[in-house]
Amino acid sequence: MYQALYNLTSNTIISTLIVALVPLTLILLYALFAIWLERKVSAHMQDRLGPMRTGWHGWLQTIADMIKMIQKEDTIAADADKKLFNIAPVLVFAGSFAAFAAIPFSSAIIGSEIEVGLFYIIAISSLVVAGILMAGWSSNNKYSLLGAMRSAAQIVSYEIPTALVVLTMVMYTGTLSLDKISQQQTAYFWNWNLFGGPEFGLAKFILIPFMLVAFIIMFISTLAEVNRTPFDIPEAESELVAGYFTEYSGMKWGMFMLSEYANMFAVSSIVSILFLGGYQSPFGYLGNTLGIEWLVPIEQLFWFVSKTLFFVFVQMWLRWTLPRLRVDQLMTVCWKYLIPYAVANLIIVGIVTLL
Amino acid sequence: MALKTETMILNMGPQHPSTHGVLRLELELEGELIVDVKPHIGYLHRCFEKHAEAMTYPQVIPYTDRMDYLASMYNNFGYVLAVEKLLGIEVPERVEYIRVIMGELQRIASHLVAIGTYGLDIGAFTPFLYCFRDREKILNLFEITCGARLLYNYMWVGGLSHDIHPDFVRLTKDFIKEFRPTIKELNDLLSYNKIFIERTANIGILPLATAINYGVTGPSLRGSGLAFDLRKEEPYSIYDRFDFDVPVGQGLMGTVGDCWDRYYVRVLEMEQSLRIIEQAIDKIPDGDVHSAIPRRIKPPVGTVYQRVENPRGELGYFIISDGSTNPFRVKVRAPSFVNLEVLGELCKGHLVADVIAILGSIDIVLGEVDR
Numbered sequence: 157m158y159q160a161l162y163n164l165t166s167n168t169i170i171s172t173l174i175v176a177l178v179p180l181t182l183i184l185l186y187a188l189f190a191i192w193l194e195r196k197v198s199a200h201m202q203d204r205l206g207p208m209r210t211g212w213h214g215w216l217q218t219i220a221d222m223i224k225m226i227q228k229e230d231t232i233a234a235d236a237d238k239k240l241f242n243i244a245p246v247l248v249f250a251g252s253f254a255a256f257a258a259i260p261f262s263s264a265i266i267g268s269e270i271e272v273g274l275f276y277i278i279a280i281s282s283l284v285v286a287g288i289l290m291a292g293w294s295s296n297n298k299y300s301l302l303g304a305m306r307s308a309a310q311i312v313s314y315e316i317p318t319a320l321v322v323l324t325m326v327m328y329t330g331t332l333s334l335d336k337i338s339q340q341q342t343a344y345f346w347n348w349n350l351f352g353g354p355e356f357g358l359a360k361f362i363l364i365p366f367m368l369v370a371f372i373i374m375f376i377s378t379l380a381e382v383n384r385t386p387f388d389i390p391e392a393e394s395e396l397v398a399g400y401f402t403e404y405s406g407m408k409w410g411m412f413m414l415s416e417y418a419n420m421f422a423v424s425s426i427v428s429i430l431f432l433g434g435y436q437s438p439f440g441y442l443g444n445t446l447g448i449e450w451l452v453p454i455e456q457l458f459w460f461v462s463k464t465l466f467f468v469f470v471q472m473w474l475r476w477t478l479p480r481l482r483v484d485q486l487m488t489v490c491w492k493y494l495i496p497y498a499v500a501n502l503i504i505v506g507i508v509t510l511l
Numbered sequence: 512m513a514l515k516t517e518t519m520i521l522n523m524g525p526q527h528p529s530t531h532g533v534l535r536l537e538l539e540l541e542g543e544l545i546v547d548v549k550p551h552i553g554y555l556h557r558c559f560e561k562h563a564e565a566m567t568y569p570q571v572i573p574y575t576d577r578m579d580y581l582a583s584m585y586n587n588f589g590y591v592l593a594v595e596k597l598l599g600i601e602v603p604e605r606v607e608y609i610r611v612i613m614g615e616l617q618r619i620a621s622h623l624v625a626i627g628t629y630g631l632d633i634g635a636f637t638p639f640l641y642c643f644r645d646r647e648k649i650l651n652l653f654e655i656t657c658g659a660r661l662l663y664n665y666m667w668v669g670g671l672s673h674d675i676h677p678d679f680v681r682l683t684k685d686f687i688k689e690f691r692p693t694i695k696e697l698n699d700l701l702s703y704n705k706i707f708i709e710r711t712a713n714i715g716i717l718p719l720a721t722a723i724n725y726g727v728t729g730p731s732l733r734g735s736g737l738a739f740d741l742r743k744e745e746p747y748s749i750y751d752r753f754d755f756d757v758p759v760g761q762g763l764m765g766t767v768g769d770c771w772d773r774y775y776v777r778v779l780e781m782e783q784s785l786r787i788i789e790q791a792i793d794k795i796p797d798g799d800v801h802s803a804i805p806r807r808i809k810p811p812v813g814t815v816y817q818r819v820e821n822p823r824g825e826l827g828y829f830i831i832s833d834g835s836t837n838p839f840r841v842k843v844r845a846p847s848f849v850n851l852e853v854l855g856e857l858c859k860g861h862l863v864a865d866v867i868a869i870l871g872s873i874d875i876v877l878g879e880v881d882r
Contacts, residue, residue, distance in 0.1 A: 202640040298521050302543070302863070385634060386706055477700070479707045480634025482864045483543065 175268070179256035187417045190468060191218045194417075197472045228406035233296060236403065240294035244287050245404065245411040251283035252415040255422040260335045262435045262456030273334040274322055277426060278315070281381070284415070285311045288400050291412075295403035303399025306483055307383065313490045314380040314387075320498035321374040324505045325349065325430045328363075334426075338434030345438035350431040359508055366505050371431045373498050375467075378423035380486070382416065385475040387486055424467035425460070435460035518546055521863070525554045529632050529867045532877030534851075538866065545866060548858045550851060555881040563841040568594050568808040569668055571841065576662035578845065579879040581624050584617035584653075585821045587666035592747055593817035593828040594668045597810040605798035606670050607749045612683070612791050613653070613665065615784040619690075620649040621822035622730075622777040622784075625874040629774055630701050632871040633710050638701040645693055648686050655679065669804040675795075683792055687785055694781060702778060711774060712765030715857040715869035719768065725853045729824025729846050730780065731873055734760035734773030741820035753790050755783045770872035777874070809836050823847050823874060843882060847875040 162171045192207070192215055199206025207214025232241055258273035260266040270276060285308050292304020328349070329337050341348050350367050351360075380387035401412045428434060435456035442455060481489070521538040524530035533554035539547040559578060563571045575586040588610055595602065627642030650660045655676040657665045665672050676682075701707055717727070719735045732739055738757040742750040758779035760772025812834040818827040824846025833839040850873050857869045 198636070202637050203644055204640065298519065302521075388634070476637050478635065479630065479701070479704060479710060481706055482710055482862060484862065485709055 176257075179259075180253065182261070183253060183256055183418050183421070184414075186421055187414045188218045188222070190417045190420065191221075191413070193469070194472050197469065198476045201473075201476045222410065225407050225410040230406045230408065233403050235296045237294035237296065240290045241403075242408075244291035244294060245401075245408040245415075246287075247290065248284050248287035249411045249415045249418075251281055251287060252418040252422060254280045254283070256418070258334060259422065259425050260338055260429070260435060261460050262453040263335070263339070266335055269335055270333070272332045274326065274332045274337075274426075277334075277422070278319060278322065281419070281422065282311075282315065284419070291404070292400040295400070297403050300400050300402050303402070307400055309483075310383070310387065310486060311381055313487060314377045314494075317373050317377040317490065317494040317498045318381060320495070320502055321370045321377070322430070324370050324498075324502045327502070327506055328509050334429050334434070338429055338436060341433035342436050344440070345433065348431065348433040348436075348438075359511070362508055363505065366501055366508070367431065369497060369501050370505070371427070373494050373501070374427055374430065377490070377494055378427060379471060379474070380490070382419040382423055382471075384420065384471050386478040386481050388475070388480055420468050420471055421464060424464045424471070427467055428460070428463040432463050434463075516541075523866070530870065531628065531875055534870075534875070534877055534880070536854075536866065536870075538863065540863065543862045543864075545858045545861050545863065548855045548866065550854055552848075552851070552877075552880050555877045557882065559882040560841055560843065563838055565837065567836045568810070568838060571838065572667065573662065573664045576664055577878060578843065578882055579621075579821065579823065579826075579847065579876045580661060581876055582617050582621040582822045583661065583663050584613045584665060585621075585819065585826065587663065588614050588748075589817060589819040589821065589826045589828050591666045591668050592819060593815050593830050594808065594810070596817055597813065597815045597830060597832055598668070598805065598808065600669055600803060600805065602669055602803050603798045603800065604749075604796045606800050606803070608791050608795045609671060609675055609800065610666060611748055611750065611753075612788055612795075613656070615787045615791075616649050616652060616683075618784045618822045619781050620646045622781050623649075625777055625822075625871075626697065626701075626774065629871040629874075630707075632867045633707055635701055635704070635707065638697060641693065641697065641700070645690055648689070652679065652682055652686065655682070667804055668808055670802070671800040674800045680792055680795070683788065687789060691785065694778065698778065702775060708764045708771060710864075711770035711868055711872070714765075714770045714861065714865050715872060716766050717768040717773075717853065717857060721853065721856060722768070725856070726849045727824070727853055728849065729820070729822070730776045731773050731824065731850050731853075733758065734776045734872075735768035736760050736762075741818055741825060745818070747817070747819055750787075753787045755786050758783065770868050773872040773874075807836070809834070818844070821846055823876065823879070824850060845879045845882060847877075847879040848882075851875050851880055 162168065165171055195206045195217065196213070198204075207217035210216040210220050232238055255277045257268045258266070258270055258276050260273075288307045288311075289304050292300045292302075292307070295301070325337070326332055329340055331337060331340075337349075345351070350371055351364060401409055404412060425434075437455060437459045441452050444452060519540045521540050522535065523538055524535040525533040530536065535551040535554065537549040537551060538545060539549075557577070559574050562574060566574070572587055572590060575590045576583040578586050623642040623646040627639040627646075630636075630638035630642075653663060653665075654660050656679060657663050657673050659665075663672075717731065717735050719737055722732050722735045722737070727735075728739070736759050738759045740757040741747070742755075743757055758776050760767050760769075760776055762769070762772060763775070764771045810832045812832055814829070814831045816827060816829045818825050820826075825844065826846055827844030829840075829842040829844070830838050831840040854870060854873060857873075858866050861869070
């Protein structure tokens with residue numbers, strides 16, 4: 157995308173800015189939509205209507221909330237560590253926002269076409285942990301501190317199964333570039349990695365159950381990484397009030413909120429790229445059939461957003477259905493179940509791929 | 512050389528989402544493990560017992576509403592039974608039947624709040640709203656009867672404030688028909704949920720001996736396996752005429768007397784309350800609910816103790832009469848207050864998250880703890 161813009165404008169600064177602005181706009185628009193969606197989804201699951209008064213079915217509600225949050229007084233507790241307290245939300249938001257740079261929304265819309273996209277995303281999203289710890293420590297509140305400690309332990313633990321599954325997929329696809337992984341799974345849905353990948357043969361059918369296992373492990377651990385129910389222990393409302401962002405108010409609180417929804421999107425998109433073909437359509441493109449080339453990237457954007465939003469919806473669905481695990485049970489799930497299965501899966505997929 | 516470590520004091524409440532009101536818990540923590548729990552109460556103290564001394568007997572009734580505000584009907588019930596015993600008056604059959612129906616509806620409403628908020632404590636938000644949706648239907652029934660939705664002042668000494676609405680019987684039957692399937696839905700969504708069981712089974716085990724020593728009553732005692740229900744043991748009003756079971760904890764998911772048992776006893780009790788209402792609703796005799804209300808309530812000198820099975824346990828009223836129109840002393844044995852005392856015993860060695868689960872399973876109402 158950068159190259160195309162550079163050819164168009166022949167100005168590095170303008171094209172860099174535009175490339176950086178596209179994901180930012182997308183994530184903001186998406187967050188506005190996702191928060192509204194969460195409210196509607198939860199409301200309809202609970203026999204309620206949810207927001208109805210601001211615009212058609214309350215679609216302006218999040219915008220109204222944002223305006224309210226910007227106007228709010230930015231309170232800082234007297235004994236808080238002001239520097240860390242102010243940096244924390246920025247760091248958390250930056251961490252989750254930076255992940256969007258490497259996500260291919262379609263073959264034409266990629267912030268940065270780096271070769272090590274997967275590695276980059278895993279690395280940069282760990283920045284969030286630092287932000288969360290900072291927020292918890294600097295708030296000078298025991299609930300925040302407990303929340304931050306739980307959160308750090310949880311995210312670090314669950315990065316291991318995630319990384320193992322990612323490693324499995326990298327071994328299978330042979331690339332770290334998210335764009336290339338998406339390209340490999342082109343044409344039809346039976347070419348998706350979930351269904352054993354694009355190459356026909358015995359290996360494909362042997363791989364299907366192991367891919368399914370990898371997919372489930374990946375989905376569970378990403379759920380934990382973004383602190384969603386049943387793994388929302390760091391911000392367990394009924395125990396720790398709001399966890400690490402208890403002391404935050406106004407737009408700083410809003411940034412934690414935005415980053416939570418951005419993270420949901422980021423992990424969902426990685427799951428859909430690794431297993432469900434990313435931006436690839438499940439059954440060919442209208443653009444190719446009609447011979448209209450510019451239609452293809454738009455279709456790809458549609459498919460990518462639909463797949464990802466589906467996973468976001470599943471996350472919401474789980475949140476409003478399941479209770480919360482306890483902190484030690486959460487660790488048990490990770491260390492006793494997910495990691496051994498992920499390792500076994502890694503070895504089996506490795507052997508099958510080699511043969 | 513051992514490292515010098517300190518325990519952390521965490522102050523939970525009085526403004527905390529899960530202390531079910533204004534309870535303050537002083538938690539002594541070793542990491543996230545509980546070393547000690549000290550409940551601090553009194554944030555909602557309103558001097559009910561002292562106030563009662565300056566009131567005439569009927570004037571006390573609205574104050575009883577405000578003790579256990581989730582089971583106001585039952586608080587009225589206990590108080591008027593005590594005063595009627597003191598006066599030695601009989602109330603008409605119609606009044607007895609309506610009182611029992613209201614009391615059992617109130618028990619369902621109260622258990623729905625207990626179950627819903629318990630789900631909320633464990634992190635399941637949706638069952639909470641399902642429970643409140645059903646509770647709303649009961650509150651509507653109360654509203655057409657006496658106009659109030661929370662604090663009814665409905666049962667008077669010798670009668671009731673209002674007769675039931677002509678539609679009441681039909682609406683109550685409709686409610687029973689609608690509500691039965693939702694208990695099953697609730698079980699599928701929450702009671703038998705794997706995560707919910709993981710969180711509550713084998714947590715906060717209350718052995719029967721400890722429960723009896725602390726004087727725990729109500730679903731918390733029955734969760735420990737003893738079928739002690741005052742409606743059976745010492746039938747008051749007309750409870751001896753109805754056929755119902757007393758569910759007890761059986762340790763289906765873990766050990767007898769764990770949080771899940773206490774929770775599940777409440778679910779089963781709702782079903783039994785429905786049975787009582789079904790038996791009573793068709794038999795309401797004709798009569799005047801105001802006929803036995805005395806003009807002037809001036810009981811003879813003496814004392815009385817009347818206990819009833821409130822949704823939370825044994826609610827007892829001890830009244831001393833000096834022969835005047837005001838009670839000389841009203842003492843309330845509040846089940847929430849007694850049940851709360853066992854909290855420290857249950858929490859030791861558990862995690863912070865378990866304190867919430869245990870507190871929710873005891874089901875206290877702070878209005879009643881502090882009075």
